[in-house]
Amino acid sequence: MIGFGLRLAVAGGREALTRLAVIAAAVAVGAALLLSTFAGINAVNAQLNRVAALYPQATEAGDGAQPLWWSSRDDFFHGEQITRIDVAATGPDSPVPTGLPAVPATGEYYVSPALQRVLDANPLSARYPGRAVGTIGDAALPSPDTLMLFVGRPAAEVAELPRAVPLTSLDDSAPGLPETTVDLIMSVIVAGLLFPVLILIGTATRLNAARREQRFAAMRLVGATPRQISAIAAIESAAAALAGTLVGFGLFLAVRGSLADIPFTGDRFFPADITLTVADALIVAVGVPVGAALAAGVSLHRVRVSPLGISRRTTPRPPRWYRLLPLLLGLGELAFFLVGRRPETSDGQMAVFLPGLLLVMIGLLVAGPLLTAGTARMLARRSNRPATLIAARRLADNPKAGFRAISGIMLALFITSAATGVITTIIANRGPAPIGSTDSAAVFLFTEGKPLPAAGLSALPGVKSVTVLRQNPDDHAYEGLVACGELPSAYGRCAPGASVAVVPSDLIPYRENADPNRIWAASSVTLDSLAKLPTQSVVVLTDGSATAIEHARTTLEQAFPAYVIPPTVPGDFESSFADTLRGWQQLADVVIVASLAIAGCSLVVSVVGGLTERKRPFSLLRLSGAPVRMLRRVVALETAAPLLAVAVTAIVMGFLAAGLFLRAQMGYTLIAPSPGYYLIVAAGLAACLAIIASTMPLLERITGPETARSE
Incomplete structure (x- = not known):
C-alpha cells in the first residue's frame, strides 16, 4: 500500500x-x-x-563552611542599567561565581565586555575604584549587551550591604519565574505563531x-x-x-x-x-x-x-448561530474576573486568563464561516454586476472553504492586536519619560544618618540644589522632614507660618513632576530639634542633563558605597521594567510581520488551489462569453471581501480581549496603539491584496478552451 x-x-x-x-x-x-x-x-x-x-537566595552553611558573600544591586548610566555584584570570599573553599576564574580580591573587579566598552568610552571608572582584572564569561551574562561587574570587597563590608546573602553553593538557587503578565504575553505570542503555521x-x-x-x-x-x-x-x-x-x-x-x-x-x-x-x-x-x-x-x-x-x-449546510458560542464563552470568562474575582497567585491567574484568550482564538476560527456567510449575504444584496453575484454565490455555497483561505490572517491580526494593546497600555502606565525629556531631574539617596558631602555636590556643574531630609521622629511615618528655608522653590513651599515641612523622602512623589505650587504640610518639630535629627536622605536637583545626573550619581556612590541609589531619574525605571516591555513590543512586531507572512503564504496556497479546482467551470464561463476581467473580479471579490470583514473583526476582538485582560489583571484602561501599528497592519493587508492580484495571470493560463473538455 x-x-x-x-x-x-x-x-x-x-x-x-x-x-x-x-x-x-x-x-x-x-x-x-x-x-x-x-x-x-x-x-x-x-x-x-x-x-x-x-x-x-541564601544557602545554609554547615560547620566549617566558607561561604561567599554576595550582594546584587542595580546602577544606571545614561538610562542603561548596570548590574553590580559585590562579592567576598571567606576562605579558599568559597564558591567561585559562574563566569569568573576566581573571586576578585578587594580593590579588583571583573567587567562584562559590553561594560568594558562603556568604561573605555566614558569617564565612569571613578564610580568603581580599583582595577579591572578580567572580563566576565558568557555563562554568567544574560545577554552579550549586559552591563555587569563583579566587585571584590572585604567580607565584613559585603555582609552589611543591601540584599547580602551567604552562599555555600551557586547551584542550589532556583531560577525565578517571569512576571505573570510577561508569561501571558509570551504564551499569546507563541500561539500567534503556532496557529498560523498549523493553518x-x-x-x-x-x-x-x-x-x-x-x-x-x-x-x-x-x-x-x-x-x-x-x-x-x-x-x-x-x-x-x-x-x-x-x-x-x-x-x-x-x-x-x-x-x-x-x-x-x-x-x-x-x-x-x-x-x-x-x-x-x-x-x-x-x-x-x-x-x-x-x-x-x-x-x-x-x-x-x-x-x-x-x-x-x-451544497454543505450553512453555518449556524451556535458557532458564536466558543467566542462568547472566551470573552465571558475574561469579563467574569473584572469585579475582583482575579486569583491572587500567578499560577491561578495563568489558569484563568490564558485559557480565556485561547478560547477566544478558537472561537474566532469556529465563527469564521458564519462571518463569511454574512459577508456573502451582504454582497448578494448589493450586487449589481455578474461578478459580484457569482462571488457572493460561491461564498454562500461553501463559506467554510471561503474562510479557510483567510483564517490565518484572522488569527494573526487578533494576536498582534491583543499583544500590542496590552504592551502599549502597560508601557504608557508604567514607563516614565526617557532621560533628557525633562528640564530637571533629581537624584536621591537614603543616607541613614551618614555624613553628607554637600559641598562637593553643590559645586558640580548642572546641580541646582542639594536638599537634606531628616528622619521623622515618628517611627511609623515614612515621610521625611525638611527646613522650609532649605526647600527649593521647584518642589513647592511650606504652609503659611511653618518652619519645618513634612515631605516624601525623595521630595517628588513617584511618577509626578516637581510642582512649585505644591504646599507641604507643617510639622510640629522645631528648627532646633530638626538639626539634631539624623539625616534620612539627600535629594540633588539637576538641570536634567545627562552629564549633571551622572556626576551627581558618581559623587553619591563614592560617598556612600554601601547604599543603593534608587532608579528615580527619568529613564532609569524605564530601563529596567518598561525597557523589557519594549522588548516584548519588538517581539510583537516580529510576530506581526511573521504571522502576516505565514498567513500570506496560506492565502497564496488557498487561492491557487481554488483556481486549479475550478479551472473547468471558469473555462466553461469563458466559452459562454464571460470576459477574463469578470472572472478576475470574481476571484478578487470572493477573497478580498471576507478578508476585510475578518480583519476588522479580528482587530476589534483583539482590542476587546486586551481591554478585558488589562482591566481584570492590572486595573488599566486600554490605550490605543501608536500609528505605526496601523501602518503595519495596513501594509500587511495591502500585501495580502497584492498576493491575490498576483494569481490573476494564472487564471487566464489555466482556463483556456482545452480545459473545458469532458473529463
Whole structure:
C-alpha cells in the first residue's frame, strides 16, 4: 500500500509533482518557523534563568563552611542599567561565581565586555575604584549587551550591604519565574505563531483537494475500501510533509545564527541559547508529517461517506448561530474576573486568563464561516454586476472553504492586536519619560544618618540644589522632614507660618513632576530639634542633563558605597521594567510581520488551489462569453471581501480581549496603539491584496478552451 500510494502521488505528471513541491515548500516554511519558535522560547528561558541567578537566595552553611558573600544591586548610566555584584570570599573553599576564574580580591573587579566598552568610552571608572582584572564569561551574562561587574570587597563590608546573602553553593538557587503578565504575553505570542503555521500546513496538504477527491471516489467505485483510500491519501500527504520537514530543519540551521541578534526581550541572545531540545525536534519531525496525514484524511471525509457525493457536489449546510458560542464563552470568562474575582497567585491567574484568550482564538476560527456567510449575504444584496453575484454565490455555497483561505490572517491580526494593546497600555502606565525629556531631574539617596558631602555636590556643574531630609521622629511615618528655608522653590513651599515641612523622602512623589505650587504640610518639630535629627536622605536637583545626573550619581556612590541609589531619574525605571516591555513590543512586531507572512503564504496556497479546482467551470464561463476581467473580479471579490470583514473583526476582538485582560489583571484602561501599528497592519493587508492580484495571470493560463473538455 505504501508503494502504491507513493506511485499515485507522482503519477499525475507535472500537476502532481507541482502539488507535491508546493506542499513540501509550505511545510518547510512552517516547520522552520515552528523550530525557530521553540528555539526562541528556550533562549528566553535561558536568559531569564541567568537573570534570576544574579539574585540568589541564601544557602545554609554547615560547620566549617566558607561561604561567599554576595550582594546584587542595580546602577544606571545614561538610562542603561548596570548590574553590580559585590562579592567576598571567606576562605579558599568559597564558591567561585559562574563566569569568573576566581573571586576578585578587594580593590579588583571583573567587567562584562559590553561594560568594558562603556568604561573605555566614558569617564565612569571613578564610580568603581580599583582595577579591572578580567572580563566576565558568557555563562554568567544574560545577554552579550549586559552591563555587569563583579566587585571584590572585604567580607565584613559585603555582609552589611543591601540584599547580602551567604552562599555555600551557586547551584542550589532556583531560577525565578517571569512576571505573570510577561508569561501571558509570551504564551499569546507563541500561539500567534503556532496557529498560523498549523493553518499553513493544513492548507498546503489540502491543495487540489477536489481533484484528489474525484480520483479517490473513482477508486471507491471500483472496489477500494475507505481504509485503503485513507491510507493512500495519508501516504501521499505525509511523504510531501516529511520532505518539507527535512528541508525545514535545514532552513532553521541556516537562520539559527541570525535569530540570536533579534532582541525578543529587549536584549540579544548568545548563539548558544538558540537551541532545540530532543522533545522539540521530535514534536516537529513526527508531529508535522502526522498532522499533514490527518489533514488529508479530514479533507476526504466525503469520499469515505459516499463516493457518489463527490460527483453530486451537494451544497454543505450553512453555518449556524451556535458557532458564536466558543467566542462568547472566551470573552465571558475574561469579563467574569473584572469585579475582583482575579486569583491572587500567578499560577491561578495563568489558569484563568490564558485559557480565556485561547478560547477566544478558537472561537474566532469556529465563527469564521458564519462571518463569511454574512459577508456573502451582504454582497448578494448589493450586487449589481455578474461578478459580484457569482462571488457572493460561491461564498454562500461553501463559506467554510471561503474562510479557510483567510483564517490565518484572522488569527494573526487578533494576536498582534491583543499583544500590542496590552504592551502599549502597560508601557504608557508604567514607563516614565526617557532621560533628557525633562528640564530637571533629581537624584536621591537614603543616607541613614551618614555624613553628607554637600559641598562637593553643590559645586558640580548642572546641580541646582542639594536638599537634606531628616528622619521623622515618628517611627511609623515614612515621610521625611525638611527646613522650609532649605526647600527649593521647584518642589513647592511650606504652609503659611511653618518652619519645618513634612515631605516624601525623595521630595517628588513617584511618577509626578516637581510642582512649585505644591504646599507641604507643617510639622510640629522645631528648627532646633530638626538639626539634631539624623539625616534620612539627600535629594540633588539637576538641570536634567545627562552629564549633571551622572556626576551627581558618581559623587553619591563614592560617598556612600554601601547604599543603593534608587532608579528615580527619568529613564532609569524605564530601563529596567518598561525597557523589557519594549522588548516584548519588538517581539510583537516580529510576530506581526511573521504571522502576516505565514498567513500570506496560506492565502497564496488557498487561492491557487481554488483556481486549479475550478479551472473547468471558469473555462466553461469563458466559452459562454464571460470576459477574463469578470472572472478576475470574481476571484478578487470572493477573497478580498471576507478578508476585510475578518480583519476588522479580528482587530476589534483583539482590542476587546486586551481591554478585558488589562482591566481584570492590572486595573488599566486600554490605550490605543501608536500609528505605526496601523501602518503595519495596513501594509500587511495591502500585501495580502497584492498576493491575490498576483494569481490573476494564472487564471487566464489555466482556463483556456482545452480545459473545458469532458473529463
